[in-house]
Amino acid sequence: MRIVTDRNFGRRECPSCGCEVPANNNRCPVCGYEFPTASPLQTRLRVWGAILMLLLLLILVLGLLQ
Numbered sequence: 415m416r417i418v419t420d421r422n423f424g425r426r427e428c429p430s431c432g433c434e435v436p437a438n439n440n441r442c443p444v445c446g447y448e449f450p451t452a453s454p455l456q457t458r459l460r461v462w463g464a465i466l467m468l469l470l471l472l473i474l475v476l477g478l479l480q
């Protein structure tokens with residue numbers, strides 16, 4: 415039995431050489447191009463943005479219920 419691993423899911427195109435690289439691979443095995451990863455600060459800002467949105471939604475819902 416063979417497990418199919420070469421699906422298009424989880425793959426991205428290398429902008430340098432155009433070959434398909436697995437999404438969990440941060441470096442192109444063909445040309446060595448390194449994919450830019452989101453910085454920890456960007457990730458943190460996105461998380462706080464989501465928390466703020468949830469809080470605003472909660473306040474809105476609570477305000478409507480009163």
Ligand SMILES: [Zn+2]
Binds near residue numbers: 428442444
């Ligand atoms: Zn490449």
